[in-house]
Amino acid sequence: MNRAAARDNRSYVLGSHAEERARLNRQHCIWQEAMLSAWQRAGFGPGQRLIDLGCGPGFASLELAELVGPSGGVLAIDSAAAYLDHLQEQCRQRRLEQVRILQHDLAEPLASAALDAGSWDGAWCRWLAMFLPRLDPLLDLLKQALRPGGRLVLHEYVRWDSFALHPRGEQLARFVQRCILHWRDHGGDPDVAARLPALLEARGFRLLHSDSLMACSPGDQPKALWLQDFLASYPAQLSAAGLWSATEQTALEAELSWARRHTSLWITPALVEMVWERR
Numbered sequence: 001m002n003r004a005a006a007r008d009n010r011s012y013v014l015g016s017h018a019e020e021r022a023r024l025n026r027q028h029c030i031w032q033e034a035m036l037s038a039w040q041r042a043g044f045g046p047g048q049r050l051i052d053l054g055c056g057p058g059f060a061s062l063e064l065a066e067l068v069g070p071s072g073g074v075l076a077i078d079s080a081a082a083y084l085d086h087l088q089e090q091c092r093q094r095r096l097e098q099v100r101i102l103q104h105d106l107a108e109p110l111a112s113a114a115l116d117a118g119s120w121d122g123a124w125c126r127w128l129a130m131f132l133p134r135l136d137p138l139l140d141l142l143k144q145a146l147r148p149g150g151r152l153v154l155h156e157y158v159r160w161d162s163f164a165l166h167p168r169g170e171q172l173a174r175f176v177q178r179c180i181l182h183w184r185d186h187g188g189d190p191d192v193a194a195r196l197p198a199l200l201e202a203r204g205f206r207l208l209h210s211d212s213l214m215a216c217s218p219g220d221q222p223k224a225l226w227l228q229d230f231l232a233s234y235p236a237q238l239s240a241a242g243l244w245s246a247t248e249q250t251a252l253e254a255e256l257s258w259a260r261r262h263t264s265l266w267i268t269p270a271l272v273e274m275v276w277e278r279r
């Protein structure tokens with residue numbers, strides 16, 4: 001582990017090591033089209049000031065920076081120093097001076113002085129809220145930061161246990177339950193999107209658009225390959241946490257091997273898109 005990874009918030013359950021960063025990059029490529037459509041729907045564009053919440057290594061932040069251009073601004077926030085170092089270096093190489101990077105635990109309040117309260121046109125939040133033990137600081141930040149009319153775009157899960165393989169996905173179903181247990185043990189909620197509408201409405205946000213991004217793919221298609229990519233790395237982390245045994249892994253690998261030799265359906269966890277407007 002490098003020094004920046006060692007400085008990171010150890011409670012982040014997926015970690016910020018180089019292999020996970022590479023997986024996030026592949027994941028970003030698979031979901032890029034959906035992301036760009038969502039930004040277009042929200043009216044994100046040149047000259048705007050946009051926040052990337054839980055930006056990770058900044059694959060989306062870099063695209064936001066290109067979108068807003070030199071006259072706009074991007075605030076990229078994450079707790080993982082290793083990811084932010086990566087983003088900093090990418091911004092330097094691409095001469096993207098419009099990106100400001102902030103290391104912050106988004107489960108804790110952020111002083112409004114650090115934010116330019118009320119000056120932001122929009123915020124993008126993908127696969128962050130599900131890891132937060134407390135949502136209030138994130139929602140308060142959004143309420144403070146966005147100007148009236150500012151837009152929030154979310155891609156978060158509503159039912160993670162819909163992740164399935166058919167036929168013969170019994171061991172995968174066990175693995176899915178164990179992942180959920182692991183994340184809940186760390187204070188997260190993989191079904192967080194179910195709670196967000198009430199919480200955002202109570203803070204004066206109005207829902208403009210919602211849709212399901214759930215997919216059902218044969219094993220050689222991008223969304224199924226994305227799930228297989230996760231299955232290639234995460235069992236080791238579950239095992240290190242004492243939540244997945246070698247015997248269970250052998251049974252999972254037998255199932256995946258069978259799926260590679262037969263036509264199978266891969267169902268993604270139920271991801272939802274929401275676009276909200278700050279009143």
Ligand SMILES: C[S@@+](CC[C@H](N)C(=O)[O-])C[C@H]1O[C@@H](n2cnc3c(N)ncnc32)[C@H](O)[C@@H]1O
Binds near residue numbers: 125131
């Ligand atoms: C699955 S990654 C998603 C990264 C990025 N949003 C994307 O879509 O590629 C989750 C990110 O949330 C960040 N994160 C988790 N808990 C956090 C917290 N309490 N405060 C700030 N960032 C956090 C992690 O460091 C990681 O970068």
